Structures are given as structure tokens and as C-alpha cells.
Amino acid sequence: NAGVTQTPKFRVLKTGQSMTLLCAQDMNHEYMYWYRQDPGMGLRLIHYSVGEGTTAKGEVPDGYNVSRLKKQNFLLGLESAAPSQTSVYFCASSYSWGAEAFFGQGTRLTVV
Amino acid sequence: RKEVEQDPGPFNVPEGATVAFNCTYSNSASQSFFWYRQDCRKEPKLLMSVYSSGNEDGRFTAQLNRASQYISLLIRDSKLSDSATYLCVVNGAGNTPLVFGKGTRLSVIA
Numbered sequence: 001n002a003g004v005t006q007t008p009k010f011r012v013l014k015t016g017q018s019m020t021l022l023c024a025q026d027m028n029h030e031y032m033y034w035y036r037q038d039p040g041m042g043l044r045l046i047h048y049s050v051g052e053g054t055t056a057k058g059e060v061p062d063g064y065n066v067s068r069l070k071k072q073n074f075l076l077g078l079e080s081a082a083p084s085q086t087s088v089y090f091c092a093s094s095y096s097w098g099a100e101a102f103f104g105q106g107t108r109l110t111v112v
Numbered sequence: 113r114k115e116v117e118q119d120p121g122p123f124n125v126p127e128g129a130t131v132a133f134n135c136t137y138s139n140s141a142s143q144s145f146f147w148y149r150q151d152c153r154k155e156p157k158l159l160m161s162v163y164s165s166g167n168e169d170g171r172f173t174a175q176l177n178r179a180s181q182y183i184s185l186l187i188r189d190s191k192l193s194d195s196a197t198y199l200c201v202v203n204g205a206g207n208t209p210l211v212f213g214k215g216t217r218l219s220v221i222a
Contacts, residue, residue: 033209042214043156043199058209090155094210098144098203101210103155 002026006091006104013081013111021076021107023091031094032074033058033101034066036087043090049074081111115139116213118200124219129190133216135200136182144203145176147185149196150215156199159185190220 007022023032034046045058049068063085065077074093078085088108092101118135125131137145145162160167162174162183173186183200200213 031209035212040214043212045209048209097209100146100158100161101201103157106153106155 004091004093004102004104006089006107008107009105010108011110013078013109015081015083015111017081018077018079019081019109020078021089021091021109023074023076023093023104024072025074025091025093025102026072027093027095027102028071029093029095029102030071031096032068033092033094034064034074034076035090035092036060037090037106038087046076046089081109083111085109086111115204115211116200116202118213118216120214120216122217122219124221125190126221127190127192129220130186130188131190131218132187133185133198133200133218134182135184135213135216136180137200137202137211138181139202139204140178140181142202142204144210145174145183146201146210147172147174147183148199148201148212150199151196156212159198187218190218192220192222194218195220 004025033048035043044060047066052071055066067075091104094101147159148156149159150156166175171188175184197215197217199215204211
């Protein structure tokens with residue numbers, strides 16, 4: 001029972017490089033989310049999706065893009081990485097708006 | 113006022129102690145309330161949902177006070193394994209995703 005799986009788990013990027021984080025869920029959830037977590041800041045919502053083909057901005061969307069081409073996958077892209085994007089990124093999914101969110105194991109990203 | 117506020121702690125308590133955390137939220141229309149637990153360098157995991165009438169799960173009791181807009185978590189007979197950060201979670205205004213508090217750190221000491 002995989003739940004929510006994130007790839008990769010760790011990554012080091014140079015400033016200006018691009019990358020894509022992949023999130024996959026096998027629970028048939030409609031809603032998917034990308035959060036970042038920084039010390040003292042808690043979890044902050046980057047982007048979210050309410051279903052296949054939809055995306056919306058969260059609290060801190062600048063510098064990120066997302067796509068939800070398939071219901072089970074939610075991709076987070078960094079077009080030109082900056083040191084300020086060094087963080088731990090969590091993907092989550094839920095059955096509905098007010099329901100429990102299930103999280104992936106996280107991706108530790110360092111931008112140097 | 114921030115949407116969800118928690119005392120960051122840390123709370124350092126001896127094994128066997130009872131400890132309580134409070135959390136306040138700003139959106140009076142919120143309908144969903146949770147406590148999550150997050151271990152160091154791990155993902156958040158649901159500890160328990162919080163219901164209007166209050167609910168208990170073993171050593172853990174959650175209460176909701178809608179009039180004052182706060183949620184509480186009580187842990188009885190603390191174990192070393194309870195050491196973690198506890199996140200208060202509320203659904204946001206309108207149809208918006210869950211909003212997480214910054215968490216309260218608990219350390220249970222032998």
C-alpha cells in the first residue's frame with residue numbers, strides 16, 4: 001500500500017538549474033497539494049489541484065509551476081532554482097476539501 | 113491574526129506527565145479540525161481528527177471550542193515515543209486546502 005510517493009528524496013541543484021519533483025498517489029484522491037517546510041515557517045502551500053487537468057496557486061507560488069495531467073500524478077517544477085528555494089517539499093493528497101491529507105515522505109532540496 | 117496559531121514550545125516534560133497544547137484559528141466558518149504529528153525529518157501524519165463533542169483515542173484527548181475558536185490536545189501518561197512536533201490543522205476559508213499551524217514541539221524526558 002504505497003499511498004503518496006515522492007521522487008526524488010534528495011537533490012542538490014546549482015542556482016539557475018531546473019528540475020521537476022514528481023508526486024504519485026494510488027488512493028484515487030481528487031485533491032493534491034505541494035507544500036514547502038522551512039524552519040520556523042511551518043508548512044506553506046505552494047500550489048494545489050482539485051482534479052485532473054486543474055491547478056491553482058497557494059500561499060507561495062512564485063518560482064514554481066505545476067501540472068496535473070493524470071489524476072494520480074502531480075508535478076512541481078522549478079524553472080530556475082534560487083537559494084531561497086532550499087527547503088523540504090511535501091506532496092499530499094486528500095479525498096475532499098475537509099478530509100485528512102496524506103503526505104509523501106518529502107524531498108530535501110538544496111540550491112547552491 | 114494568523115489563520116492557525118500555536119505555541120511553538122518546546123514543552124519538556126517527564127515520562128508519565130500530562131501535557132496539553134492549545135491552538136487558535138481565525139476562520140469561524142472552519143468545519144474540519146485535526147491534530148497531526150511530525151517526527152524529526154519525517155512527513156506529517158494524522159494523529160486524530162477533532163470533533164465538536166470532543167474525542168479520545170487512548171491517551172490522547174482532543175477538544176474543540178467553536179465559540180472561542182480554539183482546539184486542544186491532551187496527552188496523558190506521556191511516553192518517550194510521544195516526543196515530536198504536533199501540528200494543529202484547520203480547513204481554510206471557503207473551499208481552500210487545509211491550513212497548518214507551525215507546530216508545538218514536545219520532548220518527553222526519562
